[in-house]
Amino acid sequence: xxxxxxxxxxxxxxxxxxxxxxxxxxxxxxxxxxxxxxxxxxxxxxxxxxxxxxxxxxxxxxxxxxxxxxxxxxxxxxxxxxxxxxxxxxxxxxxxxxxxxxxxxxxxxxxxxxxxxxxxxxxxxxxxxxxxxxxxxxxxxxxxxxxxxxxxxxxxxxxxxxxxxxxxxxxxxxxxxxxxxxxxxxxxxxxxxxxxxxxxxxxxxxxxxxx
Numbered sequence: 001x002x003x004x005x006x007x008x009x010x011x012x013x014x015x016x017x018x019x020x021x022x023x024x025x026x027x028x029x030x031x032x033x034x035x036x037x038x039x040x041x042x043x044x045x046x047x048x049x050x051x052x053x054x055x056x057x058x059x060x061x062x063x064x065x066x067x068x069x070x071x072x073x074x075x076x077x078x079x080x081x082x083x084x085x086x087x088x089x090x091x092x093x094x095x096x097x098x099x100x101x102x103x104x105x106x107x108x109x110x111x112x113x114x115x116x117x118x119x120x121x122x123x124x125x126x127x128x129x130x131x132x133x134x135x136x137x138x139x140x141x142x143x144x145x146x147x148x149x150x151x152x153x154x155x156x157x158x159x160x161x162x163x164x165x166x167x168x169x170x171x172x173x174x175x176x177x178x179x180x181x182x183x184x185x186x187x188x189x190x191x192x193x194x195x196x197x198x199x200x201x202x203x204x205x206x207x208x209x210x211x
Contacts (some may be wrong), residue, residue, distance in 0.1 A: 057201040
């Protein structure tokens with residue numbers, strides 16, 4: 001059925017729906033089911049996606065920055081953003097590799113959208129670009145963190161013991177000890193987010209490994 005000339009896209013009141021072309025004249029795919037797309041259309045889409053992915057590091061920085069705005073008063077002595085900056089600053093000052101510093105910086109970016117699985121959320125963002133060990137540390141850090149506060153909240157302080165025999169158990173304990181549970185100090189001289197921008201760009205501009 002031919003499209004009506006004044007149809008609008010859902011949620012875009014007052015804007016005409018695209019009819020195979022963007023309003024700027026830039027080409028767009030016309031299929032409505034993925035199975036019907038042509039090689040040319042997918043080549044176009046892949047090129048656009050590649051260009052978009054080249055700015056991933058900027059969106060990661062935005063996600064960290066958003067930790068300071070999403071919950072203005074989380075109740076801690078510092079904001080979630082400052083907590084993340086302290087974590088990354090301590091890791092850098094300890095001479096940790098750039099991958100580790102970036103992992104420390106973004107380990108809590110899931111707090112806003114995935115408060116009940118924020119470790120695995122952050123690990124999923126990292127996974128194509130860093131080691132599986134570092135992803136495991138970030139993914140499991142929420143369970144390991146309960147060791148420090150569980151007695152006060154009724155959570156299981158020994159929950160991490162389920163992973164005692166895992167080869168990355170000690171590394172995760174170390175991450176929590178040195179770069180997480182101690183990063184709520186308003187008197188600590190943390191570095192600003194802009195300082196870490198080159199490191200974030202380095203990590204997220206790598207050729208991704210799909211795993």
